[in-house]
Every structure is written in C-alpha cells, then in structure tokens.
Amino acid sequence: MLIAVSWRNIWRNRVRSLVVITAITLGIMAGIFSTAFMRGMMEQRMDTAIRTEISNLRVQDSLFRKTSELRYFIPGGTGLAGRLDTLPHVAGCSPRIVVQAMISSAESGTGVTLTGVMPQEERRVTDVAEKLIEGEYLTGVRRNPVLISKKLADKLDIHLRSRVVITLQDLHKDLTAAAFRVVGIYRTTNTSWDETHVFVRYDDLRRLTSLPPEAAHVLAIRTDDDRFTPELQERIRSLAPGLEVLTWKEISPELTYISAAMDQYMYLFIAIILLALLFGIINTMLMVILERRKEIGMLLAIGMSRTRIYLMIILETVMLTMAGGVSGVLFGTLLAKHFEHHYIDLSMFGKGLEQLGYNTLVHTHIDLAMLINVTLMVMLTGILAALYPAWKAIRYDPAEALRTE
Amino acid sequence: MNIIEIRDLVKIYESEEIRVTAVDHIDLAFEKGEFTAVVGPSGSGKTTFLNLVGGLDRPSSGRVIIDGVDLWSLRPREIIDFRLHNIGFVFQAYNLLPVLTALENVEFIMHLQGRPKEERQRRATELLRAVGLGDRLHSRPSRLSGGQQQRVAVARALASRPKFILADEPTANLDSHATENLLNIMERLNREEGTTFIFSTHDARVVKKARRVITLEDGKVIADQRK
Numbered sequence: 001m002l003i004a005v006s007w008r009n010i011w012r013n014r015v016r017s018l019v020v021i022t023a024i025t026l027g028i029m030a031g032i033f034s035t036a037f038m039r040g041m042m043e044q045r046m047d048t049a050i051r052t053e054i055s056n057l058r059v060q061d062s063l064f065r066k067t068s069e070l071r072y073f074i075p076g077g078t079g080l081a082g083r084l085d086t087l088p089h090v091a092g093c094s095p096r097i098v099v100q101a102m103i104s105s106a107e108s109g110t111g112v113t114l115t116g117v118m119p120q121e122e123r124r125v126t127d128v129a130e131k132l133i134e135g136e137y138l139t140g141v142r143r144n145p146v147l148i149s150k151k152l153a154d155k156l157d158i159h160l161r162s163r164v165v166i167t168l169q170d171l172h173k174d175l176t177a178a179a180f181r182v183v184g185i186y187r188t189t190n191t192s193w194d195e196t197h198v199f200v201r202y203d204d205l206r207r208l209t210s211l212p213p214e215a216a217h218v219l220a221i222r223t224d225d226d227r228f229t230p231e232l233q234e235r236i237r238s239l240a241p242g243l244e245v246l247t248w249k250e251i252s253p254e255l256t257y258i259s260a261a262m263d264q265y266m267y268l269f270i271a272i273i274l275l276a277l278l279f280g281i282i283n284t285m286l287m288v289i290l291e292r293r294k295e296i297g298m299l300l301a302i303g304m305s306r307t308r309i310y311l312m313i314i315l316e317t318v319m320l321t322m323a324g325g326v327s328g329v330l331f332g333t334l335l336a337k338h339f340e341h342h343y344i345d346l347s348m349f350g351k352g353l354e355q356l357g358y359n360t361l362v363h364t365h366i367d368l369a370m371l372i373n374v375t376l377m378v379m380l381t382g383i384l385a386a387l388y389p390a391w392k393a394i395r396y397d398p399a400e401a402l403r404t405e
Numbered sequence: 406m407n408i409i410e411i412r413d414l415v416k417i418y419e420s421e422e423i424r425v426t427a428v429d430h431i432d433l434a435f436e437k438g439e440f441t442a443v444v445g446p447s448g449s450g451k452t453t454f455l456n457l458v459g460g461l462d463r464p465s466s467g468r469v470i471i472d473g474v475d476l477w478s479l480r481p482r483e484i485i486d487f488r489l490h491n492i493g494f495v496f497q498a499y500n501l502l503p504v505l506t507a508l509e510n511v512e513f514i515m516h517l518q519g520r521p522k523e524e525r526q527r528r529a530t531e532l533l534r535a536v537g538l539g540d541r542l543h544s545r546p547s548r549l550s551g552g553q554q555q556r557v558a559v560a561r562a563l564a565s566r567p568k569f570i571l572a573d574e575p576t577a578n579l580d581s582h583a584t585e586n587l588l589n590i591m592e593r594l595n596r597e598e599g600t601t602f603i604f605s606t607h608d609a610r611v612v613k614k615a616r617r618v619i620t621l622e623d624g625k626v627i628a629d630q631r632k
Contacts, residue, residue, distance in 0.1 A: 001509075001512070001513065001516045002516075005502065005504060005505065005513075008504035008505070009504055011504075012503065012504060294498070294500065295500065295502065298494075298496065298500040300485065301459070301461055301488065301494050301496075302488065302489065302494055302514055302517075302561070302565075303485055303486065303487075303488040303489020303490070303492075303514070303517055303518075303565070304485075304489075304517055305482065305485055305486070305517075306482070306485070308517070398461045399456045399461040399462040402461070402496065402500075
C-alpha cells in the first residue's frame with residue numbers, strides 16, 4: 001500500500017513531475033547515446049586494428065620485434081604457417097617478410113615499412129585487399145608489383161602504373177634496390193598507418209633481401225572469433241617453441257587502455273549528468289515535503305512511524321527518478337540501436353579522426369552491462385536525492401505541522 | 406472506570422519575548438463511553454489540551470495516563486505506536502490522503518497496524534456504510550463534500566479500534582445539515598458501540614449533543630458539567 005501511495009503521490013502535481021522526468025530522460029538518453037557512440041567508435045578502431053593492421057595473433061622471433069633486423073627471421077616460416085593454418089579457429093595464417101625500406105619516385109622519397117606477403121594467404125588475414133580504391137591486389141604484372149596507399153601516392157606524386165624504386169639493406173647488410181610498378185592503391189581509415197605501409201609479393205621481397213626459402217619474419221594469424229585468441233596463443237606456443245606468440249592486446253596495449261579509459265570517462269560523464277539532476281530532484285522533493293507538511297503531520301498523528309514516512313519519501317523519489325531513468329534508458333537504447341545500423345557521418349572532422357586511426361563513419365555500440373550499470377546509477381541517484389528531504393520530513397513535529405494552513 | 410487520567414497537566418510556550426501558559430494545571434478524568442465536549446473561547450487552550458492528551462505535544466509538566474500507561478514516560482517511537490493502536494483522531498480540516506479513495510483512506514491506518522488485507526477491506530467497508538458512505542467507497546476525497554470527507558475521517562479514526570477518539574473542532578468547516586448528520590452518526594456510534602469521543606468545539610449544536618461539557622479559559626478548567 002505504501003508503494004501505491006508513493007506512486008500516486010508522484011502524480012499529484014503532474015506538470016512538476018513530468019518536468020523532472022523529462023529532465024532525467026534527456027540526461028540519461030544523452031549519456032547512453034554518447035557512451036554507445038564512443039564505444040562504437042572504439043570498437044570500430046579495434047576492429048580496424050585487428051582486421052587491417054595487427055591481426056589477432058603474431059608469431060615472430062622476439063629479437064625481430066625489438067630490433068626489426070632482417071636476420072631475425074623464422075627459418076621454415078612458410079611451412080610453419082601452413083601447419084598453423086590447419087588449427088581449429090584459425091581463419092588464416094599469413095607469412096610475411098618485413099623490412100624497413102626507402103621508396104622513391106621521380107619526385108620524392110620516404111621511409112616505409114615494406115611487407116612481403118603471399119596474396120592468397122594475406123587476403124584471409126587482413127582486409128587491405130578490400131580497401132583498394134584503384135587497381136588490383138598485387139596482380140596484373142609479372143614482376144615486382146607494389147601496393148601503396150593513396151596518402152603515400154599523393155606524397156610521392158605517383159599514380160597507378162607508376163614506377164617506384166625501393167631501396168633496402170639485404171641480409172648481408174648490402175644496399176640493394178629494385179624497381180616496382182604500382183598495381184594498386186588502397187585507403188584505410190587510418191591515414192598515419194597508410195602513409196608508412198607498402199606491400200609487395202613475398203617472393204619478390206625474399207629475392208631482394210636474399211633471405212633463404214621459406215623464411216618469414218612474422219606469421220600473422222586471424223582467428224574466426226577473438227574469444228579463441230588466448231586459447232590459440234597457448235596452443236601455438238607449444239607448437240612453435242622459442243618463438244614469441246603475441247595477441248593483438250599485447251602488441252598494441254594502448255588500444256585496450258584507451259577503450260577502458262573511454263569507458264571510465266563515459267561513466268564519469270553520466271555521473272556528472274546525474275549529479276546535476278540530483279540537485280534538481282532534491283529541490284523538487286524539498287518543495288513536495290514543504291507542501292505536504294500538514295499531511296505528514298497528520299500521518300505522524302495517526303501513528304505512521306517516522307521510519308515508514310522516511311521510506312515513503314525515499315520510495316517516491318526513487319520512483320520519480322526511475323520513471324525518468326527507465327524512459328531515458330529506453331529512448332537512449334532505441335536511439336543507439338538505430339545508429340547501430342545507420343552510420344553517423346563525421347567526415348567534416350575527417351582528417352583529424354583518420355590521422356588517429358578512427359573511422360569517420362561511426363556506428364554506435366550498446367551493451368547490456370552498461371545499461372544495467374546506468375540503471376543502477378539512476379537508482380542510486382534517486383536514493384541519494386531522497387535522503388535529505390526524507391530526513392527533513394521526519395523531523396516535523398506533528399502538532400506544529402497540523403497547524404500549517 | 407477511568408480510561409484517561411490527567412494529573413496536574415501544564416503546557417507553557419516560551420520564546421525570547423513571551424511566555425504563554427496554554428494549559429494551566431489541569432486535573433481531569435474520562436470514563437469509557439463518554440461523549441465530551443471541551444469548549445472555550447479562541448486561545449483558551451482547547452487544541453493544546455487535546456494535543457497533550459493525544460500524545461502530539463509534550464507537556465511542560467504533569468501526566469497523561471491512558472488505560473494505566475503514563476503516555477509521556479514512553480519513548481518518542483513508542484508514543485507514535487501507542488497513538489496508532491489506542492487513539493483515533495478527527496481533524497478540523499479532515500486531513501484525508503487525497504491520493505487514496507475513501508475505502509483506502511480507512512484501510513490505510515489498519516495497514517499501518519499490520520492487519521491482513523481481507524480484514525482491512527471488510528472493516529473499512531462496514532465503517533463507511535455505518536457513516537452512510539456505502540455508495541462512495543471508491544471516491545477520492547476531491548469528489549466528496551466536506552461533510553462526506555469528515556465522515557470518512559470518523560470512519561478512519563474508528564478503524565484502528567482505538568480506546569477513544571479526539572476530535573478537534575470536527576464541525577468547524579461543515580454546514581448545518583452536514584454537522585447534524587455527522588453528530589448523529591457519532592452519537593449513534595457512542596451509544597451503540599460505546600466509543601469514547603472527546604471534542605473541542607465552538608459549535609453550540611455539538612455542545613447540545615454532548616453529555617459532558619468541560620469549559621476552558623486561559624488554560625484552566627472553569628467548569629465541568631455532566632448532563
């Protein structure tokens with residue numbers, strides 16, 4: 001009965017309650033949508049990092065990771081890649097030769113990370129092939145095709161079919177160079193990465209670097225589901241003793257840190273919204289108990305305990321807050337769900353975001369844990385907002401309160 | 406048998422500039438089944454007297470003994486609980502909960518007492534029928550006239566099965582027809598069920614119905630007449 005009384009009390013002043021509920025709804029809706037937006041952006045960034053740049057797992061010589069020196073290759077790397085490719089949950093395993101090189105056009109030159117890949121295997125691991133805006137993926141010419149990004153093409157002032165010269169140190173530390181023809185131009189959402197990554201065929205680069213047959217610096221592995229990555233890491237460690245097997249989180253820990261930090265910022269953001277709402281609700285409830293002073297005096301007179309009156313005010317405040325909170329969560333979820341399937345176009349801020357590796361077409365991502373946490377935060381706000389007004393209410397003296405006009 | 410004993414009851418209101426003795430050394434006793442009016446001019450201490458007897462206001466000195474219990478020796482929490490189970494209140498301004506129907510208003514006090522729902526509903530319906538509101542059970546106070554609201558308040562006061570009912574100027578806001586109606590109901594409840602009523606009033610019609618009239622002036626009892 002106390003619940004019914006509290007609920008009906010909320011609607012005694014409909015306009016005032018609706019104003020409070022609307023304020024809470026808008027606040028929570030904005031909080032949820034912003035969180036879903038930021039989370040969506042982060043997830044897209046991580047997804048891009050895994051699919052385009054890092055892959056789920058990497059096998060390499062630990063000294064290669066530290067020094068990037070050519071001599072720290074995996075002997076028989078392509079054979080090992082073939083064996084790892086057959087493991088369960090492995091969607092693809094691509095052996096790569098990775099060299100620091102200089103790429104030059106007639107106009108200009110720049111340092112890049114040159115990766116020699118087997119096109120068929122690499123396609124199953126990364127999606128660079130899907131990011132082509134011109135040409136083909138390392139096919140079309142018999143010798144020395146090269147794939148560069150649009151950003152680098154612009155920088156070197158070259159086009160599709162242009163010739164470039166790639167200069168590098170071979171295994172014997174001799175300087176060597178070869179001419180390559182641009183067969184494809186790609187563009188990912190991370191322009192900083194694009195500018196420094198150039199792809200050639202494995203065989204072409206192996207010949208140029210004088211590495212032995214089957215040598216590879218990195219075996220990049222894509223899993224069919226990232227949840228299996230840690231399990232596969234253990235399995236591969238036992239199959240490739242002496243080699244370093246790292247997950248994408250270990251290779252690029254900043255991605256997970258940024259994601260975790262972003263979550264914390266978003267909760268902080270919602271907490272600030274709720275803090276602002278908290279004072280509004282306290283103010284409303286203080287007005288409510290002042291207006292109902294006589295009634296509270298009557299309740300005390302007829303024998304309603306102060307504990308029950310306290311509980312009634314708490315219930316009333318929590319229900320008022322939760323009415324706004326629940327509708328805020330509902331509308332925030334609907335809005336976020338809508339943008340899960342419809343991109344938000346941030347291309348007007350495109351350059352800055354792409355430099356940081358973020359996609360300018362963002363879709364939101366919402367998860368149940370966040371909704372539960374926000375709902376609990378709203379409930380807590382309701383309880384906190386009720387404490388002072390409820391305390392004021394139970395301090396009324398019944399005889400005095402009954403004299404209120 | 407005395408149901409209420411009042412011994413040397415004093416209430417003094419003090420502020421920096423003023424000291425008012427609202428109740429001045431009152432000794433009285435009330436028996437079960439009394440139908441008593443406390444009368445006197447404005448400021449004579451009627452409401453303060455009822456508040457002290459009802460445990461709403463703490464006396465400056467003296468004792469209020471209800472059915473052998475010294476009311477003001479109880480702790481504040483126990484006094485609230487004592488009121489819930491022993492004293493019924495009817496207020497001048499009715500003071501019903503506007504969000505509850507007539508039936509729910511009467512039920513509410515039994516809910517506070519922890520009575521089961523079936524019992525609450527049965528008794529609330531019986532009481533509302535007894536005060537002539539059997540056809541307005543589900544009306545909210547805003548849909549009832551002043552007289553009807555006051556009858557709901559009487560039913561609410563009776564619902565907790567109190568030892569006595571304190572009514573502070575119950576007819577002050579009612580027209581003559583509603584006053585007559587309410588007084589007849591209360592008198593019937595008093596005669597038929599032995600409910601003890603103590604009113605404070607200015608109303609000559611209430612005084613006429615009362616079987617005992619206590620007159621206060623400046624916080625003192627200046628007359629105590631039984632008819």
